[in-house]
Amino acid sequence: MFQKIPVTIITGFLGAGKTTLIRNLIENAGKRRIALVINEFGDIGVDGEVLKSCGVDSCREEDIVELANGCLCCTVADDFLPAIEALLKRAPALDHIIIETSGLALPKPLLKAFDWPQVRARITVDGVIAVVDAAAVADGRFVDDAEAQAAERAADPSVAHDNPLEEVYEDQLLCADLVILNKTDLLQAAEIARVTGVIEATNARVKIIATSEGRVDADIALGLEAGAENDIASRPSHHDTEEGHDHDDFDSFVLDIPPLTDPETYLRRLGDIAGRHDVLRMKGFLDVTGKPMRLLVQGVGARFRQHYDRAWAKDEARKGRLVVIGQKGIDRAAIEAALG
Numbered sequence: 107m108f109q110k111i112p113v114t115i116i117t118g119f120l121g122a123g124k125t126t127l128i129r130n131l132i133e134n135a136g137k138r139r140i141a142l143v144i145n146e147f148g149d150i151g152v153d154g155e156v157l158k159s160c161g162v163d164s165c166r167e168e169d170i171v172e173l174a175n176g177c178l179c180c181t182v183a184d185d186f187l188p189a190i191e192a193l194l195k196r197a198p199a200l201d202h203i204i205i206e207t208s209g210l211a212l213p214k215p216l217l218k219a220f221d222w223p224q225v226r227a228r229i230t231v232d233g234v235i236a237v238v239d240a241a242a243v244a245d246g247r248f249v250d251d252a253e254a255q256a257a258e259r260a261a262d263p264s265v266a267h268d269n270p271l272e273e274v275y276e277d278q279l280l281c282a283d284l285v286i287l288n289k290t291d292l293l294q295a296a297e298i299a300r301v302t303g304v305i306e307a308t309n310a311r312v313k314i315i316a317t318s319e320g321r322v323d324a325d326i327a328l329g330l331e332a333g334a335e336n337d338i339a340s341r342p343s344h345h346d347t348e349e350g351h352d353h354d355d356f357d358s359f360v361l362d363i364p365p366l367t368d369p370e371t372y373l374r375r376l377g378d379i380a381g382r383h384d385v386l387r388m389k390g391f392l393d394v395t396g397k398p399m400r401l402l403v404q405g406v407g408a409r410f411r412q413h414y415d416r417a418w419a420k421d422e423a424r425k426g427r428l429v430v431i432g433q434k435g436i437d438r439a440a441i442e443a444a445l446g
């Protein structure tokens with residue numbers, strides 16, 4: 107019998123752990139033939155690179171489609187649908203498609219693309235998964251006083267707050283069938299319970315799995331059977347009355363970083379600068395003098411992680427580059443001066 111191919115949409119704010127989750131899913135997906143569609147904000151394709159070098163046999167380079175340049179939710183017809191069409195022509199047929207949206211994308215416009223007749227005939231959206239950085243929520247990164255705001259919204263559902271971070275984060279939550287409450291390693295049990303309550307107050311119908319390092323059973327995450335394209339109307343958005351959305355609220359730029367002799371000191375400086383300038387996300391690859399491998403650096407707010415992920419290729423220039431993402435008005439000149 108003809109079967110629709112299930113698609114999982116993975117949303118979640120910058121640095122929440124979407125790529126980490128996907129890596130885990132493909133490692134644990136058994137024999138499923140999976141293709142990944144990855145969309146990233148910022149001009150260095152770090153997520154695709156991370157997944158290509160993940161070393162999982164079933165995840166081949168040709169199974170990863172990178173849609174760079176902006177925001178999937180704004181380029182559905184031009185970029186996204188042709189990419190999906192190409193995946194549907196694969197023989198043998200794929201078992202599953204996972205789409206990682208950029209951390210600033212609104213999932214609902216993307217979900218709507220799956221309601222188009224030519225797409226819905228062949229694909230079903232198994233589920234929308236929102237990855238949430240539990241520590242960022244606990245720190246009030248998105249909403250200063252989440253409990254007070256949930257109470258306010260319960261009294262008046264139309265209440266709006268002019269905070270772009272909050273709008274993106276909430277749109278992602280409100281569209282989800284499953285929340286992966288990630289980074290619980292950074293919180294005590296009472297904080298995890300509090301954050302869980304805050305999420306339930308925003309979206310009462312969503313399932314929540316608390317975890318760390320994106321560890322979740324692939325059979326659960328890829329077997330939600332939500333048919334999300336059939337109940338788009340029950341997923342409210344702050345942007346329901348608009349055509350598309352703009353990205354004027356956020357800014358990103360790429361820094362060229364000279365070769366480093368003392369990466370530890372440099373990374374401490376990165377964390378310090380990210381904190382002082384309210385950087386939302388920093389990531390890229392650094393060239394450490396004398397090391398055959400490139401240093402993959404990941405910053406979420408002021409929290410940094412790094413590891414040597416692979417050797418520089420023979421035909422590749424050893425070039426340190428970091429993408430920096432912040433809210434509009436982020437002080438690029440000061441950051442450049444501090445890191446150059």
Ligand SMILES: Nc1nc2c(ncn2[C@@H]2O[C@H](COP(=O)(O)OP(=O)(O)OP(=O)(O)O)[C@@H](O)[C@H]2O)c(=O)[nH]1
Nearest residue numbers: 119120121122123124125126209289318319404411
């Ligand atoms: N402490 C901690 N760090 C985590 C966890 N999961 C992921 N990270 C780290 O958080 C950083 C961002 O993770 P990613 O998986 O790249 O996040 P993302 O959502 O794909 O990021 P963008 O695509 O830039 O939005 C990386 O340094 C991860 O190693 C976790 O459970 N705990």
